[in-house]
Amino acid sequence: MTDQTAVLRDVRRGMIPAHIYNDSETFALEKERLFGRAWLFVAHESEIPAPGDYVVRRVLEDSFIVTRDESGEIRAHFNMCLHRGMQVCRAEMGNASHFRCPYHGWSYRNDGRIVGLPFHQDAYGGEAGFRRKGQRLLPAPNLATYNGMIFISLDPDAPPLEDFLGDFRFYLDYYTRQSPSGIELRGPQRWRIKANWKIGAENFAGDMYHTPQTHTSVVEIGLFREPKAEKRKDGATYWAGNGGGTTYKLPPGDLDERLRYVGYPQEMIDRMKAAWSPQQSQVIGRDGFMISAASLFPNLSLVHNWPRVADSEAVLPFISIRQWQPISENETEVLSWFAVDAEAPEEFKALSYKAYLMCFGSTGMFEQDDVENWVSLTNTAAGSMARRLLLNSRMGLLEDGVQVSPTLTPDEFAGPGTARTGYSEYNQRELLNRWADHLERPQPRAATVEVGTGHGPDSCDAEPAGTDTAPRRSEGDPKETRS
Ligand code: FES
Numbered sequence: 467m468t469d470q471t472a473v474l475r476d477v478r479r480g481m482i483p484a485h486i487y488n489d490s491e492t493f494a495l496e497k498e499r500l501f502g503r504a505w506l507f508v509a510h511e512s513e514i515p516a517p518g519d520y521v522v523r524r525v526l527e528d529s530f531i532v533t534r535d536e537s538g539e540i541r542a543h544f545n546m547c548l549h550r551g552m553q554v555c556r557a558e559m560g561n562a563s564h565f566r567c568p569y570h571g572w573s574y575r576n577d578g579r580i581v582g583l584p585f586h587q588d589a590y591g592g593e594a595g596f597r598r599k600g601q602r603l604l605p606a607p608n609l610a611t612y613n614g615m616i617f618i619s620l621d622p623d624a625p626p627l628e629d630f631l632g633d634f635r636f637y638l639d640y641y642t643r644q645s646p647s648g649i650e651l652r653g654p655q656r657w658r659i660k661a662n663w664k665i666g667a668e669n670f671a672g673d674m675y676h677t678p679q680t681h682t683s684v685v686e687i688g689l690f691r692e693p694k695a696e697k698r699k700d701g702a703t704y705w706a707g708n709g710g711g712t713t714y715k716l717p718p719g720d721l722d723e724r725l726r727y728v729g730y731p732q733e734m735i736d737r738m739k740a741a742w743s744p745q746q747s748q749v750i751g752r753d754g755f756m757i758s759a760a761s762l763f764p765n766l767s768l769v770h771n772w773p774r775v776a777d778s779e780a781v782l783p784f785i786s787i788r789q790w791q792p793i794s795e796n797e798t799e800v801l802s803w804f805a806v807d808a809e810a811p812e813e814f815k816a817l818s819y820k821a822y823l824m825c826f827g828s829t830g831m832f833e834q835d836d837v838e839n840w841v842s843l844t845n846t847a848a849g850s851m852a853r854r855l856l857l858n859s860r861m862g863l864l865e866d867g868v869q870v871s872p873t874l875t876p877d878e879f880a881g882p883g884t885a886r887t888g889y890s891e892y893n894q895r896e897l898l899n900r901w902a903d904h905l906e907r908p909q910p911r912a913a914t915v916e917v918g919t920g921h922g923p924d925s926c927d928a929e930p931a932g933t934d935t936a937p938r939r940s941e942g943d944p945k946e947t948r949s
């Protein structure tokens with residue numbers, strides 16, 4: 467049995483017990499206390515634009531149908547039939563007015579309400595035996611959106627999403643609100659890596675230090691305009707609210723020139739200037755920092771970069787949103803979306819997608835470089851020797867806690883939170899400190915719900931208008947369930 471108090475104490479002083487990257491006991495605690503409480507990204511509204519559109523997403527072992535119901539409301543239903551617990555919807559995405567369980571045929575409207583219960587009268591004696599009224603698929607305890615990003619929390623007492631994101635919203639806007647229309651997503655590409663989920667989150671949060679080493683070959687082949695990956699130390703890392711990230715320092719210029727420098731066409735620049743606050747524009751235009759990778763605690767990352775997409779000097783920016791979905795202590799499912807401003811010209815969208823695929827996604831060159839390290843680290847963390855090692859994650863601090871590089875002043879960096887230039891592990895520590903905070907709090911409360919007894923899930927006002935039997939599947943009806 468591990469002394470978790472000692473583990474958390476070491477983590478808080480920046481000394482990381484190596485085994486936390488491959489330990490079943492730690493993972494059990496993460497499941498219960500971290501993923502049972504934090505706000506977690508599940509989808510973007512643009513993935514389900516029309517009534518009936520749905521995607522099926524997981525929060526560890528819990529499957530959710532994230533759908534837009536007939537009235538346009540976004541919902542996340544726990545994907546478990548109220549009868550015997552079968553998974554109601556087995557397709558990954560689609561459009562359905564109803565979901566019908568494959569086992570005994572109970573069916574549900576896309577707002578979650580039960581609508582069809584075969585032989586209700588014969589089997590249960592009707593409402594007297596099984597109260598159908600007010601029964602619905604269990605909703606996610608909390609659901610909220612920001613810039614179209616849909617988050618859920620399994621904790622009914624979770625703080626509001628806005629509070630959870632805090633000032634990280636300022637930085638999230640660069641990736642997800644380049645115009646009033648926001649982004650549209652392509653994907654996700656999904657694949658599994660034999661690595662612990664925390665490593666990716668830490669890397670994207672602030673690991674500028676690995677770029678010159680891990681990604682040397684990407685720089686050598688000229689994918690980037692800058693000939694030296696070492697230039698990363700000139701960028702700033704920032705932390706704000708529950709997230710943080712890295713930036714590149716751009717050559718002198720104003721906002722327009724710097725956005726053009728990374729490859730944005732003027733019409734997109736004009737929309738960005740209208741969509742962003744003066745402060746958001748200042749970080750780029752006045753201070754010269756362009757956002758790059760970032761992580762939102764616990765397991766969502768974002769990346770913005772601008773490789774060459776052809777044999778010329780021209781570069782083109784892309785955005786990717788990615789989630790490190792834990793499967794176990796040593797396996798992670800990566801979900802990687804390409805994101806682009808919905809109002810961008812079609813030609814830009816096509817080239818930006820190409821730029822994304824070259825760098826990230828299942829075949830991306832950066833992705834391959836990174837993952838080889840993460841798998842190897844995870845393997846090594848499983849052994850007994852790893853239990854004797856406290857990794858030093860104090861980069862950027864002298865032994866007495868004095869900072870190697872001073873915090874940037876508001877005149878040097880207009881964004882909220884704290885920012886510094888140079889190599890450091892501030893953000894990795896911020897991430898793991900939050901991880902420690904969650905691991906030491908008790909599991910959130912969870913009420914149980916009785917099905918069909920009148921003490922069911924939150925009763926709905928409207929009487930289900932369904933019949934005694936499940937609706938018949940009509941050939942070619944696109945609104946029928948494809949579960
Ligand atoms: S388990 Fe779904 S209808 Fe029986």
Ligand SMILES: [Fe+2]
Nearest residue numbers: 676680832836
């Ligand atoms: Fe990397």
